[in-house]
Amino acid sequence: MTWRLLLLLLVLGAPAQAATSPGEMLRDPALEARARTIGKELRCLVCQNQSIDDSDAELARDLRRLVRERLVAGDSDAEVLGFVTERYGDFVLLKPPIRPVTWLLWFGPAALLLLGILLIAAYHRGRRREAPAPAELDPAERARLERLIAGDRGA
Amino acid sequence: MIEATHAPVRRRPLLFILPVLLFALVGAFLAIGLTRDPSTLPSALVGKEAPPFALPPLEGRDSHGFARADLGGEPMLVNVFASWCVPCRVEHPVINRLAGQGVVVHGINYKDRPEDAKAWLAELGDPFRRVGADRDGRVGIEWGVYGVPETFVLDRDGKIAHRHVGPLQPRDVEEKILPLLEKLK
Numbered sequence: 495m496t497w498r499l500l501l502l503l504l505v506l507g508a509p510a511q512a513a514t515s516p517g518e519m520l521r522d523p524a525l526e527a528r529a530r531t532i533g534k535e536l537r538c539l540v541c542q543n544q545s546i547d548d549s550d551a552e553l554a555r556d557l558r559r560l561v562r563e564r565l566v567a568g569d570s571d572a573e574v575l576g577f578v579t580e581r582y583g584d585f586v587l588l589k590p591p592i593r594p595v596t597w598l599l600w601f602g603p604a605a606l607l608l609l610g611i612l613l614i615a616a617y618h619r620g621r622r623r624e625a626p627a628p629a630e631l632d633p634a635e636r637a638r639l640e641r642l643i644a645g646d647r648g649a
Numbered sequence: 650m651i652e653a654t655h656a657p658v659r660r661r662p663l664l665f666i667l668p669v670l671l672f673a674l675v676g677a678f679l680a681i682g683l684t685r686d687p688s689t690l691p692s693a694l695v696g697k698e699a700p701p702f703a704l705p706p707l708e709g710r711d712s713h714g715f716a717r718a719d720l721g722g723e724p725m726l727v728n729v730f731a732s733w734c735v736p737c738r739v740e741h742p743v744i745n746r747l748a749g750q751g752v753v754v755h756g757i758n759y760k761d762r763p764e765d766a767k768a769w770l771a772e773l774g775d776p777f778r779r780v781g782a783d784r785d786g787r788v789g790i791e792w793g794v795y796g797v798p799e800t801f802v803l804d805r806d807g808k809i810a811h812r813h814v815g816p817l818q819p820r821d822v823e824e825k826i827l828p829l830l831e832k833l834k
Contacts, residue, residue, distance in 0.1 A: 539795035552760070553795055556786050581700070581793040583693030613667070 513550045513558075520562050529562050532574055536561070537588050545588055692812040693793055699727075699807050700791040704781025708763035710770070715755055715781030721807035724833035725753035726800055726826070728777070729789065731761045732769035734797045740816035741773045744800075747822060748776030752830060756780040759789050759797050802826060804833045 514533070520526040533547030538554040546554040546561075557578065564574045578586055590596045631639065694700070703716035720727075728744055730737045748754050756777035758766045763782060770777075783789055792801070795814075802811040811829055813821060 553786070556790060560787075560790060579693070581693060581790060582795070583793070613664075617664070 513548055513554065518555070518558055518562070520566065525562075525565050528571060529558070529565055532561050532565075532571055533558055535575065535588055536578060537586050539582060539586065692809075694801075694809045695812055697809055699801075699803060699809055700788075702781075702788045702791050704757065704783055704788055707758050707766055707780045707782045709767050710775075710780055713779055715757065715779040717807070719755060719779050720803055721805060723753060723805055724810075724830045725755065725803050726830075727755050727757060727792075727803060729757045729759050729792070729794050729797050729799045729801075731759045731797050732765040733761065734759075736816040737798045738773065740798050740818075741776075743817045743819055743822055745774045745776045747826070753778055757788065757792070757794075758782045759794065760784065760786045800826075802829055802833070 514530070520529060530547060534545045536546045536557060538544045538546045538549035538551050538557075540551040540553050541549050544554075546557045560578070561574055564577055569577070575587065584590060590599060592600055699717060699720050701717045704714050706712050706714040726744075726747065730741075744754055754776050756779070758780055760783065766780075766782070770780075781788070786794075792799075798816055800813040800817055801809050802813075804810045810833060811825070813826070817826065
């Protein structure tokens, strides 16, 4: 039973684990928290789809250390991110900044959705307009219809 | 009611062209996006001045070290290498040949032990004019290095004109590096 509990705790705890080792952490918990937030926003360039906070790669560790150095030196969060972006480019940011070149990326999906909705709306409106109203029955048809209904009831 | 389905449908060319246009657009994006090599990242430093740095010498090689002040004057290469890096070994003869042709090449020895680096250069040849030892990789970060080997082409003013990630192949040298160096002269 104990090992099951342990396994459960391990699985539940897994997302909370970061690659940051205790030795790297800053004494000041507030500063360390900021370092962690920044670390989550920076891409590990070796593994590319992990943040430096999650990655065990050496470069990620170096960058984590760098982030902490800058914070201790008194940089703001934005200044730290700027420092890294200056050297590694926007690609190092896991969340790309909103700029004219990234407008398509940020607003493209919403624009496509809107376009889809507009097209569907236009299509339905067009169909309703195109379908002609059913012609009125002439007296002969009406008489036949009456007969059929009466026959139905009679059966 | 049956006639209704036979009613002539008004043609709206836009409705037919639009999907085709969308397909072409998505196709174009994918054609560009999927054929790019995701491991070579755009460099933030191309077109900019080389970062300021001053590296200590590789122990036992010489006593110069390698610093920002060594850059400029003529077009040159800066090669980031390490003895533990296998592709560097593959690349090294190419660098040797370039140096043999009179191209100035400086080296940044990235996160290496001096004795390993020295043995490596003794075995494979030492094409570098200056070598700096970047033991903790801090200067590598200044250069935006994320993997070794990397090679930078600098112009006469010490500006970064080109960056090559990964081992230089003879073809890269023929097609890119040499023409670029010629142009920068």
